Amino acid sequence: MSYSFIKLSCANCGAKLDVYEDMDRFACGYCGTEMFVQRRGGTVLLKALAEAIQKVQIGTDKTAAELALIRLDKELREAKASQSEVREKLDKSGSGIGGLGVFLVVMGLLLFSRLDNPALASVCGLALLLVAGFFVYNINAANKKVWTRQLVARSAKIVDIEKAIEKNRSVVQAN
Numbered sequence: 001m002s003y004s005f006i007k008l009s010c011a012n013c014g015a016k017l018d019v020y021e022d023m024d025r026f027a028c029g030y031c032g033t034e035m036f037v038q039r040r041g042g043t044v045l046l047k048a049l050a051e052a053i054q055k056v057q058i059g060t061d062k063t064a065a066e067l068a069l070i071r072l073d074k075e076l077r078e079a080k081a082s083q084s085e086v087r088e089k090l091d092k093s094g095s096g097i098g099g100l101g102v103f104l105v106v107m108g109l110l111l112f113s114r115l116d117n118p119a120l121a122s123v124c125g126l127a128l129l130l131v132a133g134f135f136v137y138n139i140n141a142a143n144k145k146v147w148t149r150q151l152v153a154r155s156a157k158i159v160d161i162e163k164a165i166e167k168n169r170s171v172v173q174a175n
Helices: 050-092 095-112 118-174
Strands: 005-009 016-020 025-027 034-040 043-048
Touching (some): 050 118
């Protein structure tokens, strides 16, 4: 019984292989990659199996995770900077409005002090003080709500980015 074989190269490591005519499936003796032999007319094709595909997939996943880490790191820095800006605005909200309220009250008191009736001037001054205080309070409260909502949204975004970073780090470290 005579065996004839075809000389081919391993699809994974490039080692020289002798594939016998009766072989449909085999493993490379050098790297262990399993392959199928596919014959069509006068041609022979070697197809590497799942192991080679898995190696490519692992490499692709690692590269994608490394690129994602670079992008996510930049997004995290930007999100933290944005969060700091909003926190500053929240801390400062109302300080300018309060000054405006005081200015309006002083100006109103000066105007009403020129009235001939001191009791009427006092009542008008007090009314102006209450109205100015009401507006200042409502404007401050509205500003704080806006900045608080933005601060919560930015904090949630930071948490999401940190989770994505951790996930991608685990992919990079696993490979």
